[in-house]
Structures are given as C-alpha cells and as structure tokens.
Amino acid sequence: MKLIIITGMPGAGKSEIADSALDLDIPVIVMGDIIRELTRTKGLEPTHENTRTTMLQLREESGPGAVAKICLNSLLNLNYDVVVIEGCRSLDEVEVFRSHTDDLVIVGVHASPTTRFKRLQDRDRSDAPVDWPSFRERDLREISVGLGGVIAMSDIMILNETSLEEFRSKCKSTMRELI
Numbered sequence: 001m002k003l004i005i006i007t008g009m010p011g012a013g014k015s016e017i018a019d020s021a022l023d024l025d026i027p028v029i030v031m032g033d034i035i036r037e038l039t040r041t042k043g044l045e046p047t048h049e050n051t052r053t054t055m056l057q058l059r060e061e062s063g064p065g066a067v068a069k070i071c072l073n074s075l076l077n078l079n080y081d082v083v084v085i086e087g088c089r090s091l092d093e094v095e096v097f098r099s100h101t102d103d104l105v106i107v108g109v110h111a112s113p114t115t116r117f118k119r120l121q122d123r124d125r126s127d128a129p130v131d132w133p134s135f136r137e138r139d140l141r142e143i144s145v146g147l148g149g150v151i152a153m154s155d156i157m158i159l160n161e162t163s164l165e166e167f168r169s170k171c172k173s174t175m176r177e178l179i
C-alpha cells in the first residue's frame with residue numbers, strides 16, 4: 001500500500017489536497033478528525049483549547065506517535081493501493097506509518113501566516129483561533145509537537161498563495177502524478 005502523507009500548518013490547504021484525492025477515489029484518513037472525535041467522547045466541544053488538551057494528553061499517555069497508531073486501525077481495514085493521511089504532525093507519526101509500508105510520500109503545503117489566519121477565520125469550525133495571539137499560540141504548539149520537522153522532510157512542497165482554483169489544479173495534478 002502506498003501512503004501519501006499530507007502535512008502543513010493549520011489553514012495551509014491540507015484539506016484541499018485531501019479533497020483532490022477523494023475526487024480520484026483515494027480514501028483519506030484525517031488525523032485532526034480523530035482528535036476532534038476523542039475530544040467529543042470526553043463530553044467536550046472540540047474547541048481550540050479542548051482539542052489542544054486532548055492531543056497533549058494522548059501524546060503524554062501513549063507517546064508522540066499515538067494519533068498515528070489510532071489511524072493504523074482504520075488504515076489496516078482498508079483494501080486500497082493508495083491511501084492519503086491528512087494532518088501528520090510529527091516525525092514520530094511518520095515513522096509509525098513508515099513501519100507499515102515501504103512506499104510513503106510526504107506532501108507539504110505552505111501558505112504565509114497572514115493567509116492562513118484569514119482562512120482559519122473564514123472557517124466555520126469550533127477550533128478556529130479567535131484572534132491573532134491565539135493563532136500564533138496554535139502555530140507554536142503545532143511546531144512544538146514536531147510539525148516543522150515533517151514539513152522540512154516533505155518530498156514534495158506545494159505553495160498555496162494563489163487563487164483557490166489554481167491551487168486545486170495544482171493539487172489534482174500532484175495527486176495524479178503520485179498515484
């Protein structure tokens with residue numbers, strides 16, 4: 001099985017790349033959805049603060065690759081040649097996935113902080129940062145758990161500072177090249 005790992009800072013465009021995979025009938029496992037669901041099972045709303053706490057507790061209890069290990073349950077039940085994992089945030093998580101396949105590609109997506117902040121403000125999600133200081137705090141948290149290392153180790157980097165239409169076109173062509 002080939003794994004395509006999508007990584008990037010919040011609001012960079014990971015979900016657009018994942019959507020292009022879905023358009024090509026490639027299954028996508030969203031790591032952030034796992035954290036949001038775990039937060040809900042605790043009886044909490046998946047706000048920025050609650051998902052942060054859930055993520056840190058999970059990693060403290062089960063190690064830095066904990067979210068990836070949970071994803072493996074879903075991954076091992078899939079019978080596809082190619083699967084996309086959206087939202088890998090540490091090299092420890094990459095290694096969990098790499099231990100199950102020799103065919104792994106990391107696709108990084110980058111957008112400036114200003115662009116990402118505006119996108120996150122436009123989202124209708126309860127974990128979107130409410131202001132610039134909380135956005136910066138979220139970025140620093142993501143970097144502290146290892147996201148910068150995964151981005152730095154990307155095999156392919158897609159810049160997302162163009163129109164949505166142009167970016168979607170880049171995503172589709174990248175996915176077609178990878179499958």
